Structure formats: structure tokens, C-alpha cells
Amino acid sequence: MNMSLEGKTRRQALTEFREAEILAAARKVFGEHGFAASTIEMIAAAAGVAKGTLYLYYSSKDEIFWNALSSRFREMIACGKQEVDRAEGTEAKIRASLRVRFEFFRSDEAFMRMYLTEFGQFCGPGGLHRLPVRELYTESAAYLAQVLAEGMQKGELRPGDPLETAMALMELTKAVFAMRFSGLAGQNPEFDGERFVFNLFWNGVKA
Amino acid sequence: MNMSLEGKTRRQALTEFREAEILAAARKVFGEHGFAASTIEMIAAAAGVAKGTLYLYYSSKDEIFWNALSSRFREMIACGKQEVDRAEGTEAKIRASLRVRFEFFRSDEAFMRMYLTEFGQFCGPGGLHRLPVRELYTESAAYLAQVLAEGMQKGELRPGDPLETAMALMELTKAVFAMRFSGLAGQNPEFDGERFVFNLFWNGVKA
Amino acid sequence: MNMSLEGKTRRQALTEFREAEILAAARKVFGEHGFAASTIEMIAAAAGVAKGTLYLYYSSKDEIFWNALSSRFREMIACGKQEVDRAEGTEAKIRASLRVRFEFFRSDEAFMRMYLTEFGQFCGPGGLHRLPVRELYTESAAYLAQVLAEGMQKGELRPGDPLETAMALMELTKAVFAMRFSGLAGQNPEFDGERFVFNLFWNGVKA
Amino acid sequence: MNMSLEGKTRRQALTEFREAEILAAARKVFGEHGFAASTIEMIAAAAGVAKGTLYLYYSSKDEIFWNALSSRFREMIACGKQEVDRAEGTEAKIRASLRVRFEFFRSDEAFMRMYLTEFGQFCGPGGLHRLPVRELYTESAAYLAQVLAEGMQKGELRPGDPLETAMALMELTKAVFAMRFSGLAGQNPEFDGERFVFNLFWNGVKA
DNA sequence: CATGAATGAGATTTCATTCAT
């Protein structure tokens, strides 16, 4: 009985490992080439498996794409929530939120590239698969919006539209990475993106 | 000689008209479906010409795409420059810059959709065709950066990184439209995106 | 105006010619290899066009298949009706019906092979595309059944189930060709399939 | 020694049981979906074993298909022979032959569906695997042909081509089931297919 | 200049078959 349980666990572990492997490979490829220019073959090669194997785990290129994006996104948001919860005070919470995002983007370049390159796809057109990602984005923004709303109530922040403000913060973060990634700005090694965003935003919203 | 000149002019005018027609159609289609899901046939149909005709004016789908984006982008930037030049004082110049962008996005939804949806493509990967758009973006940011740098020098703005700050402003504008377009926020009819962006930014940067 | 009309006609003619060409090629290939073992490429090659061209005329392999079958089938049935109408008396009508089927099968081996090989598909499972063929079959059987019903009323034929009897006749015809085609029987050059079927059937049903 | 024999026998019994199970499952699946649309996985699932297990007993999908068909076919023919042998007189022998076929088809719908749907495949193209089925068919027809030949010699039947006539009888039987299965005719509960075929055929051939 | 039929490279996806466990 123990054996069978172990067997099950082992198999599950293997499956999860494979899934993670595939999604990481997918982020790499999608981040490098964009959705359209990436092929299933490239992802399979990057994951070190055969084309057909991908279809044992995901049922289409689309599904691979959105899972690759959302799985990491979900982690980032969960981590962000935790850190924001732990922090005390509006300013600290905002700093925590920023810190998590910067850390995630810095530590997983593939994810960042993918997020930047294909972000337009989830405000733009698209099928059903993107819905989960939209929900994550919405959820993440709503959470931050609550922090801002509380700050406004306490009089720490100027009154305003919390949700829109929260999204603005998220987009500012994205913008800094986009600059760097595209090579258009922010290349100076002394440029501290995190501080830059915080200062601009905090001065922009504080009472 | 006059005749030939006139003929040439007429032909040129016709050509330009056709080109503009095609690019407008392309913006409509690309904005609605995104690059990958848009086909040459759809664009041809929207432009009211045959598929082959497109290739008399542009040599590839890519070229159509980037021209559709950059031609309007160029107009927007030229107009922005003019208005910024005309305005006096840092604050007024920033307001002018914002006003132009909002007007362009509001008045040409197809362009806005296209810009939002495929923006990732020009910080991300891509061929040679996107270079002109990048240059426009850079140029536009540089111009605004100069305004900001002057404001900093005059002590009206807190000292900082002018180029990055300029890009942050541009991205904030984009963010507001992205919110609306995606239906994730900013739907409240009382929400004034232009004022929102200005307030956040101006408070964020002013001395 | 004449020109445009001519142009239209010419184009239409060309299109029809192409369609006929494709369907003939399809019958050849499907008849030779069966549906599953036939590939789009084989059909394209047999038709002397490129793969993609097939999709300008038909939207799927399935559609090609059923059109290839039904277009010729329709001709056969229309021709059969005509001949049956022209004939006088039950016996003559039955003979006419048989004659037409034998002629069609003899003159277009590809069609016959396809009909024989894949007949099971339209009594068995299958998608929407086979419906038209079923209808043709039904229609054809119903027409013949009427002839038989009249014969029964006149007392020329033993009373019975006209529709089932009609189908039995059609299947007998098919059976003779199946024998020959498969090489299992009917190879003797003196064997006259048409007469064989008529005699068996006529004796089987006559009063 | 006894033990080893018994062991062997037991193993053989198990193997045969497994084989029969697989073939029954295969008939079910092939009959329901046709050859092409049936997958090894579906058959394995229907048989309650894993995909790989099928390959321990049969070396390919094709082999499974033809074995599924021929094993039952063989039983039907063997049974038919027995009954025909037992019957006395041409008419009784024909009746016996018909009765067996109707019983087999009625009692094993999966077999019937498979036989009907894919019959075309064994008069049409196909690999080596279908040969045994062809032989069975041939054998079965030859046996019946002998009965008919004897009937002709005795003057009970009109002289004719015994083999072709035998096949015609077999095809008439098939036709009745095809009608019903396809829903095109023979649905009336009072319609007695066996009697219908016998009457048509007997009147058709008797002297 | 304009057309749109034709092309064929290339993408996604399926599934019979293998083989390490």
C-alpha cells in the first residue's frame, strides 16, 4: 500500500516536473521570439522532448502559451500578496509590492520577456485561454487597489481612483523593464528602476 | 512639361491616396485581430482592393504592418512636437504633449488598438521593419525628455532621469487606454484619463 | 458588356473545369487507395495542381471526397431517371435502370471503385458531408421503388416491400461489380453481369 | 510433466481469453467508428487493458482489425457449413445458410456493423492482412455455390453461374442489414428480412 | 496598374508503435 502510494507520488512528481520543464522552455522560446514566431518544435527542443510529448501535457500551442504565462504570473502575485500582507503601512506595502515584481522580473528574464512582448494580447483580442491571465491581472490590481484605498482613507494618499492607480503602478513597473529590454533607456547601471518607479509613484500619489 | 509634371503629380497623389487607404485598412484589421490573426486578404478586403495590389505598394505583410503603425505614429509625434513647442512653461508643455496623445488615441481607435496590442513587438523581438518605429519612439521620448530636463534645470521638477521619466509618462498614457480597451478599469464615464495621468505624473515629478 | 459577360463565362467555365478535374482526380485516388490511405497530396498530384489549390475549391478532404462521389452519383441517378421515364412497362423500366448503372460503372472505373470501397461509409458512421450522398441514394431507391410499386399494383410483380426490393436490386448490381473488382468472381468473359442481375431479380419478383 | 502441461494449458487458455476479449472490444470500436476513426487507445480502453498490451497479442492495428473481423467471420462460416450439411435438400440448405447469417448478424451487432462498414475494404485495396478474410469469403461462397450447383444439376434450380449466384445471395443478406443499420429502409417491425431475402432469391433461382 | 488563381513552405496536431520500468 505504501508502495502504491509512493508510486503514485513518484509519477505525479514526474508529471509535475515535466510540466514545469515544458512551461519553462515555453517561456524561454515565447520570450525570445514572440508567440507567432515560436513553433511547437522550438519549444519541444528547448524542453528536450519530442513534439508529441507536449501534447500529452497540453492540448494546444495556445494552452502552452497561457499556462507558461499564468503559472509564473500566479506565483508572482501570490508572493506579492504575502509580502504586502506582511508589510505594515501603506508606503511599506507599496514598496513590498514593487520589490516582488522587480525580483520576479529580474530573476526570470524569460518570463519578463514573455510578459512584455505579449501583454498586448491580453488586453487585445484573443480566445478563452487568456481569461485566466486576465483574472490574475485583475485580482492583482484589485488587491493593490485595496491597499491604496486604505491609504486614501487614512489620508496618507491623495484621494483618487484606486483601481486605475494600482494599474498605473503595475504599468510603470512594466515600463521600466520594457525600456531596458528594448535597449531604449534605463541602460545606465546606476539607474535603479525600482527606486525610480517608487519615487515617481509615491510622490505622485501621496497626500 | 507642365503636363508631364501634372501627370506625375496626379499619379503621385493617387499613389499616396492609395497608400493611405491601405494603411488605414491595415490599422483597422490589425487593431481588431492582432498581427498574427490578420491576413493579407482581410486587409485587401478592408481596403477594397485585391490581394496582389497590396504588393504593388508594400513588399510584405510586415512592411504593411510597420508602415500602418509608424505613419500614424509619426503624425502623432509631429503634432505633439508642434503643440509642445507652442506651449510655454514646463507644465503647459507636458499638458500639451498629453493632450495630443489622448486626442490621437481617442480619434483613431484602430490606431490605438494596434499600438496597444502590438507594442510588445517593438520592444521585443522582430526584424528590420520595426526599426523606424523604434526610432520614432526614441525620438518622441527624447524630445519630451528635453522638456523635462529643462524643467529640472529650472528647478521646477525634481532632478532625475529625464529619458526614463519621459518614457514613464508615455507608458502611463498607454496604460490608461489599455485599461479601457481591455475593459479592466477606467470604464467609469466620470473617469478622466488625461487628468488622471497628468495629476499622477505632475505630482510625481514636480519639485 | 459582352466582354465582361464573356469574361465571367470564361472564368466560370475555367472554375467548373478545374472542379471537375479535381473531382476526377479524387475519384481516381480514392478509388485506388480508399479514403484513409489517400492523401491530399496524392489527389493534388493526380489533378496536376498544388495542394493549396484544392483548398480554393473545396474546404477539406472530406468535402472533396463526398463531392467526388456525389457529383458522379448524381449524374448517374439523373440519367437513370431519364431512361426509366422513357421506358414503357415495368420490365423495360427495370432493364433501363440496370443498364444505366452498368454503363456508369463500366465507363468510369474510378467512380465504381470509390463507390464500392467506401459505400460502407455512408451506411455507417460519418459526419455531415455524407448526408447529400445518402439523400441521393434514398432518392434513387425511392424512384425505383415507385416503378416496382406500380408493377405490383398492375399485378406484374408479386406484392412485397417496394423500397426494400428496390434497394436489393441496387445492391445486386453493386455486388456484381464488387465480385469482379475484387477478383473473387465474375471474371469469366462470358459472364454477363447485367443479364445475370436482371434474370435473378426479375424471376425473383415477377408475379 | 502433468503440471507443466497444465500450466501451459492454463496459460494458453488465458492467452486465448485475452485475445478474444481484445477482438470483441475491437469489433465494438471498429463497428462504432470505422477503421480510420478508431484508435488503438479506444480499443485498449474497451478491452480494459493498456495500449502496450495489445501489442503483446497483435503486432499492428491492421492485424487487430482483420483478426477481429475474421475470427467471428470464421465462426459464422463454420456454423453455416454445419447447418447446411445437416439440412436436406437445396431449399433447406439455402434456408439454413440464410438463417445462420441472420442469427450471427442479429446477435452480434458490433460484428455486423464492422462487416458492413468495412466490407468495401476487402474487395478494394489493402495489405496482406485482409487475405485471410478474402479466403474465408471465397470459401464460404464456394461452399454455397456447390449447394447451388447441385440444385442446378438436379433440375431444382435454373442453370446459371453458381459462384456468382452464391455471392449474390450473400450480398442480399448484407444489403438487408445495411438498409436497417443505415436507417434507410427495413425499419418496419413487420418487415422480415430473412423471409424477404429468401423469397426474392428462391423465386429468382428456382427452376 | 490591377487582379486573384495558383503556389508550396511550414505550422499544428494526431496516433500507431516502442520500450524502460
Next chain:
DNA sequence: AATGAATGAAATCTCATTCAT
């Protein structure tokens, strides 16, 4: 003997691009 994850050949279908009319 049994399994089912992995494979990769092969099939269908799309669509940017060309070119004869």
C-alpha cells in the same frame, strides 16, 4: 506479462507571396 510515457512520421490545412492575364 503489463504498462503508459515518449516518440516522430505523416497528415491536414493556412496563407504570404508570385505572376500570367
